[in-house]
Amino acid sequence: MGIKLEEIESSMVLIKQCAEAIAASYHAIAIALSLMEAYSLSVQHEQTTLQILQDKLGAEDLRTQNAAAWLEYFESKALEQQEAACNGTPKSDASIASKGHLRY
8 A cells, every 4th residue: 555656756757847847937037037138137047947957857958958058148148237337338228118119
């Protein structure tokens, strides 16, 4: 009447799938934040994405490597933004109205 091996394996697969879905959600938030030029927040969310994927899928998984590349990109944009602020460069308009057809 104990727990069967199949039940344990099924639970482990479900946990992995949930972790992947959570990581995908964090990544989507990081992308959305970057569209608002909130790069430091993008970095925070992508760090969480990367940590989840490393823990559940390992460093060699393509999704983990992809998250690492995105994190590097967000970090570079956050650094650019910091440098621009230090140099007194005016911040661009990140509102949705300044994008695409809403601009006119």
